[in-house]
Structures are given as C-alpha cells and as structure tokens.
Amino acid sequence: MGFFTFLKSRPIFWFSVTGTTVGLACGIKDLMQGGEFTTKTNETGRVVIVTGANTGIGKETTWELARRGATVYMACRDMNKCEEARAEIVKDTQNKYVYCRQCDLASLDSIRHFIAEFKREQDQLHVLINNAGVMRCPRSVTKDGFEMQLGVNHMGHFLLTNLLLDLLKKSAPSRIVNVSSLAHTRGEINTADLNSEKSYDEGKAYNQSKLANILFTRELAKRLEGTCVTVNALHPGIVDTELFRHMGFFNSFFAGLIFKPLFWPFVKSPRNGAQTSLYVALDPELEQVTGQYFADCQLQQPAPAATDVQTAKWLWAVSEKWTSSQILKVNSPKATEQ
Numbered sequence: 148m149g150f151f152t153f154l155k156s157r158p159i160f161w162f163s164v165t166g167t168t169v170g171l172a173c174g175i176k177d178l179m180q181g182g183e184f185t186t187k188t189n190e191t192g193r194v195v196i197v198t199g200a201n202t203g204i205g206k207e208t209t210w211e212l213a214r215r216g217a218t219v220y221m222a223c224r225d226m227n228k229c230e231e232a233r234a235e236i237v238k239d240t241q242n243k244y245v246y247c248r249q250c251d252l253a254s255l256d257s258i259r260h261f262i263a264e265f266k267r268e269q270d271q272l273h274v275l276i277n278n279a280g281v282m283r284c285p286r287s288v289t290k291d292g293f294e295m296q297l298g299v300n301h302m303g304h305f306l307l308t309n310l311l312l313d314l315l316k317k318s319a320p321s322r323i324v325n326v327s328s329l330a331h332t333r334g335e336i337n338t339a340d341l342n343s344e345k346s347y348d349e350g351k352a353y354n355q356s357k358l359a360n361i362l363f364t365r366e367l368a369k370r371l372e373g374t375c376v377t378v379n380a381l382h383p384g385i386v387d388t389e390l391f392r393h394m395g396f397f398n399s400f401f402a403g404l405i406f407k408p409l410f411w412p413f414v415k416s417p418r419n420g421a422q423t424s425l426y427v428a429l430d431p432e433l434e435q436v437t438g439q440y441f442a443d444c445q446l447q448q449p450a451p452a453a454t455d456v457q458t459a460k461w462l463w464a465v466s467e468k469w470t471s472s473q474i475l476k477v478n479s480p481k482a483t484e485q
C-alpha cells in the first residue's frame with residue numbers, strides 16, 4: 148500500500164493524530180507562557196520611564212502601567228511610531244498621563260537632551276525600565292562610535308540610568324529594571340575588543356550586550372546600597388516581537404519562516420513577554436530585592452559570567468569613561484582603554 152493510499156484509508160486515525168498534536172502543542176504553549184503578574188497595584192501618581200516603548204514588550208509594559216494609573220514617559224527613537232502607540236494606549240486606558248519623548252539610545256546627545264527635558268517636567272521618578280534593544284544587526288556604529296548593540300543595549304542605558312539616579316534616589320523607594328536576555332548565558336565580555344573593532348560577530352555582540360545588562364545591574368546594586376533604589380535584570384522569554392527585523396531582510400525572513408513555526412509552542416505573545424518586566428517593576432514583595440535576575444516572574448540564577456565581580460567593575464569603569472568623554476563624538480572609543 149502506497150503512503151497516500153494509507154493516509155486516505157485511515158482518515159479518522161489521522162484526524163485524531165492531528166487533533167492530539169495540536170492539543171498537546173497548545174498545552175505546551177500554555178505552560179510556556181510563564182507567570183502572569185496578576186497582583187493588583189495602583190500606580191496613580193507614580194512616574195515611570197520605559198525605553199523602546201512603542202513596540203513589542205515595551206509597548207505592552209507601558210499599556211499595563213497606564214491601565215494601573217501611572218504617569219508613563221515613552222522614551223522612543225521614532226516620534227511618529229511613538230505617537231501612534233500612545234494614541235492607542237490612551238484611547239484604551241483613558242489615562243492622559245502618557246507622554247512621548249524622543250530618546251535615541253544610539254546618541255549620547257539625544258539621551259542628555261531627553262534627560263534635560265524630563266527633569267524640566269518632573270522632579271520624581273519611581274521606575275525606570277531599560278527595555279529598548281537591537282538584536283543581531285549587521286555591524287554599524289552609534290553616533291558616538293559604539294558598536295550598535297553594545298551602544299544601544301548597554302552604553303545608552305548606562306548613561307541614561309546614571310543621569311537619572313538623583314531623581315530615583317529622591318523618589319525612593321524606586322526601581323530600575325534592565326531587560327536582558329537568556330542570550331547572556333552565551334555571552335562573554337571581550338575585554339580586548341569590547342567595541343568589536345578587530346572582528347565582529349552579530350550573535351556574539353548581542354550576547355555580550357545582554358551579559359553587560361546583568362553585570363551593570365549587579366555593580367549598580369552594590370553602588371546603590373542603603374539608598375532604597377533597587378535594580379534588577381530579567382529575561383522576558385522568547386517573545387513574538389519585531390526584534391528580528393534588525394537582522395536584515397534575508398535573515399529576518401528566514402528566522403520568521405523557520406524559527407517562529409518551529410518554536411511556536413515556546414513563543415510568548417508581547418503581552419505575556421511584558422509580565423516579568425511588570426512583576427519586577429511593581430510587585431510589592433520585591434521592594435527590598437536588588438541585584439537579581441528574573442525570568443517567568445521568578446527569581447533565577449544567571450550564568451556564572453554574569454556574577455563575575457571583576458568583569459562588572461571593569462565594564463563599569465570603561466562605560467563611565469566612554470560615555471562621559473566628549474571626544475567619543477569624533478573618535479571611536481578604543482576597546483583597550485581601562
């Protein structure tokens with residue numbers, strides 16, 4: 148009996164096999180969505196900044212914060228997209244205290260400008276969510292000469308956070324949330340070529356930037372001891388967002404074609420992907436918790452490389468130097484500087 152004849156002769160069997168497979172996949176998908184942050188909180192009067200808030204995880208995070216009454220600043224690169232997202236959120240939540248402000252993390256000047264404008268409008272900041280990110284893009288550099296993934300994912304947020312520490316301390320108890328990734332487990336801080344000037348691998352550069360997010364979190368937590376400002380990092384899960392678009396047309400097309408269907412049961416919706424950010428930002432039980440790493444709304448152990456105290460100190464010193472130097476605008480920073 149040929150294969151197709153066999154298929155045709157047992158329709159009920161195949162119907163059951165397909166049904167069971169789809170059912171199992173849906174069950175697995177349900178399980179893989181991770182925890183949901185269901186604790187009711189009222190955020191009225193609390194001021195929050197979310198970077199990269201116009202799409203994906205950042206947009207859903209902003210949406211839920213707005214639902215809970217917070218004053219939310221959407222710190223975004225593209226004002227048109229930001230206004231579009233804001234309009235949708237305001238219409239749904241009726242929260243008028245949602246604002247769009249330009250903040251291009253690939254430009255230290257833009258970050259400083261955003262800070263100056265923000266501080267003119269607000270004298271409080273209760274939560275800073277460093278969410279924006281680019282992934283596996285072909286090599287390019289920021290306005291200040293940083294390799295793009297290092298520059299946006301780590302250096303931009305490093306400067307932004309440091310320039311907001313005064314307000315966060317003044318508004319304490321307050322929180323900083325750094326959206327990292329499970330990709331940090333494959334990361335390594337390349338102390339000989341942090342800025343990928345000698346060689347570039349888009350995957351390694353992304354992993355390095357996400358490892359940097361956790362090292363920054365842990366070093367900052369130490370520096371904030373005794374201040375009632377906490378800082379934690381997280382992995383949001385594998386989330387169906389537009390993050391793949393940075394990989395260029397060819398790669399993102401194939402990632403969409405192969406990766407998404409293959410990993411469908413494990414892929415979260417953006418709304419589910421925002422739950423750990425919301426949990427870390429708002430859960431009352433985490434008021435004292437700092438320097439930790441979370442996933443699926445649970446405390447997790449990061450990779451050993453993310454707990455290396457010496458590397459965290461080295462990265463802090465280099466980041467401080469590179470983001471404070473005006474010379475960076477002209478010359479690409481030297482990766483060997485310490």
Ligand SMILES: NC(=O)c1ccc[n+]([C@@H]2O[C@H](COP(=O)([O-])OP(=O)(O)OC[C@H]3O[C@@H](n4cnc5c(N)ncnc54)[C@H](O)[C@@H]3O)[C@@H](O)[C@H]2O)c1
Pocket residue numbers: 198199200201202203204205222223224225250251252253254278279280281282299326327328329382383384385386387388389390391
């Ligand atoms: N999607 C996933 O599976 C996944 C997994 C692990 C970690 N993450 C992390 O989650 C975060 C959010 O990503 P997402 O999945 O929602 O993707 P996304 O592409 O939908 O969102 C990223 C946001 O960052 C913004 N951004 C990029 N460059 C910027 C710049 N120079 N200045 C300001 N904003 C900039 C984008 O405009 C966008 O709004 C990222 O940090 C990402 O690394 C995502």
